[in-house]
Amino acid sequence: MFKGEDILEFTSKFQTDLDCLFYLAEIKWSQGFTCVKCGHIKHTIRKYNLARDCNRCHHIESPTANTLFHKTRFGLRKAFMIMFEMSASTRGLSSSQVAKRYSISRTTAWSFMHKILIAMKSSNNHPIEGAVQVDEFVYGGKETLKQGRSTDSKKKKIVGAVSITKTGKVDRVYFKRIEDYSSKSLKVIFDEHISVEAKVFTDKWSGYKPIMNTYDITQKDSDNGAEMKQMHTIIHQLKSWLRSIYSWVHKDHIEKYLDEFSFRINRSIFKQTIFHKLCERMVESNHTSYQKLKVSA
Numbered sequence: 001m002f003k004g005e006d007i008l009e010f011t012s013k014f015q016t017d018l019d020c021l022f023y024l025a026e027i028k029w030s031q032g033f034t035c036v037k038c039g040h041i042k043h044t045i046r047k048y049n050l051a052r053d054c055n056r057c058h059h060i061e062s063p064t065a066n067t068l069f070h071k072t073r074f075g076l077r078k079a080f081m082i083m084f085e086m087s088a089s090t091r092g093l094s095s096s097q098v099a100k101r102y103s104i105s106r107t108t109a110w111s112f113m114h115k116i117l118i119a120m121k122s123s124n125n126h127p128i129e130g131a132v133q134v135d136e137f138v139y140g141g142k143e144t145l146k147q148g149r150s151t152d153s154k155k156k157k158i159v160g161a162v163s164i165t166k167t168g169k170v171d172r173v174y175f176k177r178i179e180d181y182s183s184k185s186l187k188v189i190f191d192e193h194i195s196v197e198a199k200v201f202t203d204k205w206s207g208y209k210p211i212m213n214t215y216d217i218t219q220k221d222s223d224n225g226a227e228m229k230q231m232h233t234i235i236h237q238l239k240s241w242l243r244s245i246y247s248w249v250h251k252d253h254i255e256k257y258l259d260e261f262s263f264r265i266n267r268s269i270f271k272q273t274i275f276h277k278l279c280e281r282m283v284e285s286n287h288t289s290y291q292k293l294k295v296s297a
């Protein structure tokens, strides 16, 4: 397992495409090989590409088949480097930067980076507990100093949740794009990310009232952000990051960028193993094509 954030260690571990392929094969068949066609477990390993050749039906499966690495034509070493950079960088990368640095087309860079964003999507397995701040805000369109719930249709509406440690530090963050500020829309972030045991703080918006049936919610006056300081700091960071990297964020893509931002903040709990975790998620996710990504674009 690759650990840490040292780029020299990283490049010496992954010197060739075959090194990367070996790493993926170890993850994919960590529980042993079972043929996807016939269920047989005995197999032969092809030396030049580490594909598994089933001894019964002779179905051949490569380490990248049915993963997000499927048909990565520009080489796995470049793919690994891009993943490493995306997971380790605090500022994020644009697809045009990546295209230049790795001598690949911008479409290829965009497409692969979006696969990484899919893998970064939270698995929703660890709901946040303890003190949690929840707030809604808008991004894009004309920026005004006015706080609160804008109805400007050019702006993207987002709800965020931040869990706070006992010493007042940000623990984990999650964001969801919402269509409106109704209870039904706001409830989604509760269902997906917040434990019913959590002690939640919101502003005095009436949309949170019905959610109080299930959650322990304390409502406070927003007071120019004096309350919920951590949440407002995170929102500020998110907005300036979005502005610095993406000149134009389409509403159907913003969720992926929100996930990327959260992943990068939340990774501090598993900083040492972030690359490995990302690799595992890439192997576990079903492969998707540029065409499919474009449809959702």
Ligand SMILES: [Zn+2]
Residues within 6 Å of the ligand: 035, 036, 037, 038, 039, 040, 054, 055, 056, 057, 058, 059
């Ligand atoms: Zn078979």
